Amino acid sequence: MNPSGARAVYPFVAIVGQEALKKSLILNVIDPSLSGVLIRGEKGTAKSTAVRALAALLPEIDVVEGCPFQSDPHDRRAMAPDARARFDAGERLPVQRRKARVVELPISATEDRVIGTLDLEHALKEGAKRIEPGLLATANRGILYVDEVNLLDDHVVDVLLDSAAMGVNTIEREGISFTHPARFTLVGTMNPEEGELRPQLLDRFGLCVHVEGLSSPEDRVEVVKRRAAFERDADAFAAQWREQTETLGADIAAAMARHPMVEAEDSILLDIAKRSLAMGVDGHRADIVMLKTAKALAAWHGRDTVVAADVDEAATLALPHRMRRRPFEDVVR
Numbered sequence: 001m002n003p004s005g006a007r008a009v010y011p012f013v014a015i016v017g018q019e020a021l022k023k024s025l026i027l028n029v030i031d032p033s034l035s036g037v038l039i040r041g042e043k044g045t046a047k048s049t050a051v052r053a054l055a056a057l058l059p060e061i062d063v064v065e066g067c068p069f070q071s072d073p074h075d076r077r078a079m080a081p082d083a084r085a086r087f088d089a090g091e092r093l094p095v096q097r098r099k100a101r102v103v104e105l106p107i108s109a110t111e112d113r114v115i116g117t118l119d120l121e122h123a124l125k126e127g128a129k130r131i132e133p134g135l136l137a138t139a140n141r142g143i144l145y146v147d148e149v150n151l152l153d154d155h156v157v158d159v160l161l162d163s164a165a166m167g168v169n170t171i172e173r174e175g176i177s178f179t180h181p182a183r184f185t186l187v188g189t190m191n192p193e194e195g196e197l198r199p200q201l202l203d204r205f206g207l208c209v210h211v212e213g214l215s216s217p218e219d220r221v222e223v224v225k226r227r228a229a230f231e232r233d234a235d236a237f238a239a240q241w242r243e244q245t246e247t248l249g250a251d252i253a254a255a256m257a258r259h260p261m262v263e264a265e266d267s268i269l270l271d272i273a274k275r276s277l278a279m280g281v282d283g284h285r286a287d288i289v290m291l292k293t294a295k296a297l298a299a300w301h302g303r304d305t306v307v308a309a310d311v312d313e314a315a316t317l318a319l320p321h322r323m324r325r326r327p328f329e330d331v332v333r
């Protein structure tokens, strides 16, 4: 525990190697419309460590103070009904500035816990209907993290992916229909040895990375040393990595600011289309995501124009889970 009472989190920048994993998360912060990432791989390879550590690198956002739906005080369309009604009535909404969050969805979460529900106790006691927000409300404008996403009820995964795609969540109970903004980046981790995700669900994760244990003995030693130092004194360890953490946070913020300016020429779009055709992907999601990824990469590298190398890298992140399976091969790598 650190002085604020929060449990110290292993720093993102102290993760050894695993560049694709780290890059896929950073790109989703630069462009939250990338539709998230599915991180597949064996156990103990820093998957959950990386996602939890991402919280320290997320941008600051303004929220309507006390709003359980994380309404944006500066954008009427990004407000939940209550905040919008107050805004329309001319109220000056109180603003709280805080970091965007990583919210974890436990594997045992029920549909009500995810979507939200009607507070029946309140309705019975007070005679008034009140919405009890779910995790999709808490995760609005942040990251929703599902560890072992392959073990989550298919129906709940469907709900998550639908909300993530539409940017809204609707709670329907007892004749009431309540809609609130739910824009979040879905990050799922899974160990394929414990079961696969349906291909329809795979395709809806923007990016996919495969993570393996490190193969160099030196790197493995470094992992052990760093972990031991972290466990000995987590705050001192975090302090040791603070400067690098701040630099990475500033680099991400700069890329986010540059991102809307990035352009891609038609020759790049053609290159993307040809790659999708060559890989035999279904539909057009691969092309759309590849272009977005290439643009986020260009912004990350400080450029305003997408170059061929961005498309090369984007393809490694956006295509693996979309290639048509060959007979007898149902494992995505």
Ligand SMILES: Nc1ncnc2c1ncn2[C@@H]1O[C@H](COP(=O)(O)OP(=O)(O)OP(=O)(O)O)[C@@H](O)[C@H]1O
Pocket: 010, 014, 015, 016, 017, 018, 042, 043, 044, 045, 046, 047, 048, 049, 050, 189, 191, 214, 223, 226, 227
């Ligand atoms: N590349 C790495 N750099 C630093 N620490 C690592 C690395 N790989 C693994 N670790 C350490 O190994 C432990 C296991 O990592 P983590 O909990 O993130 O695994 P995981 O991939 O989420 O798998 P599981 O599903 O088993 O939890 C953690 O203590 C983590 O700090």
